Amino acid sequence: MTTNDRIYRSPMALVGGVLLLALAGWLGIDALIRGEGRTPWLALAALLTFVPLVVAYTLRPAVFAGEDRLRVRNPLRVVTLPWGEVASLRSGYTNEVVANSGDKYQLWAVPVSLRGRKRAARRQQRRDAQAAAAKAGKRVRGSAFGPAADLDEGPLRDEGDKIMEELRALQEARGKAATSQGEVTVRWAYEIIAPAVVGAVLLAVLSALG
Template sequence: MTESDGKPDPGRAASEPQYADRVYRSVPGVISGVMLLAVAGWLIIDAALNGTGRTPWIALACAPVFCLPVAAYTLRPAVLADDRRLLVRNPFRTVHAPWATVEGLRSGYSVELFAEGKKYQVWAVPVSLRARKRAGRAAARAAAGGDPRASRTASLGSSLRGTKPGESDPTKAWSDQVVLTLQELAERNAGKPEAAGPVTVRWCWWIIAPTLVGLITLITFVVVL
């Protein structure tokens, strides 16, 4: 949006996010989801085209029952963050949390978001204990070598200010790095007027409803046909 003289509209520019969404998702989860969907699609199409009797109908009814949940748990989860809000997209619901409502994030056996007195799981950032152990060994080696950054890796209460944006820290597991980055964004943006508002939760009915319909159809075909 520009004014008549071609200069940017200052009112609109002030309300725009200072940077695009930062998107976090599990790459191994996406890859496994694509592979599962490819195998399932091949099996379902083969059964629908070459099956006999009730097999084609059962195969078609299985498609939404299997494919939609797989897509929901592997392809859909994502975390998006800008200077106004944190958006957590889980398999069956989406949590929109303005930074002013974010009370904290925790990375234990899973990543959890705390906002307005409630706890929400963050599916898009899985915790790998193996990666955490590997990062701990890297931190120990860095400390032995005199790396000053290693002293900040003992707990999740530390900051990523010693790491440049976009730079991977080998002394922290990926999930812990994401949590620290989001905590820093929450602290930086919580006081902004555009970061205020209530937490909203939306259920993903376009996945839930077809899955339930497909399940009912599948049971009907199995029992009746």
């Protein structure tokens, strides 16, 4: 990552992750301090399993868009794609980047919001209605499209769709640059996987021992 990278993350995921970690810390630490018998060990195993996974799926995901490459930090791996290796950026039920090899990588940090798309579409309809009324010399005060005061508020596209358009524009601008060539690299997040596996094994052993 460089200081010029554009960084995209999900605000809702960040908020949810912080709340879950706060809850886990409160319950887990209480069990570690006040628990008796095997309870502290069970609490420790649960924390080792739960905390890394919460971090992985809420706080960790991010997309870093630089001049030469796109770095996708997903829950369990980091994928780095030079712009020259990006075949397309697609949006459907999920947002994903497709490499020239045909491999697809989901952008966890840029989730698709069908609700957000519908809201943006309604705003676009209201603006179209306002424009049509203005062209006809009329003033929109209230209609099936909502109050006129709301017609100029809010984006015309969902935030996730706007981000994908920015990434596509950057790929088109930088895809043929000499510094944007290279190989796609994938690195597994062992710092997340290892403690989660250890915690799961410890939890299974403690449960088996009864």
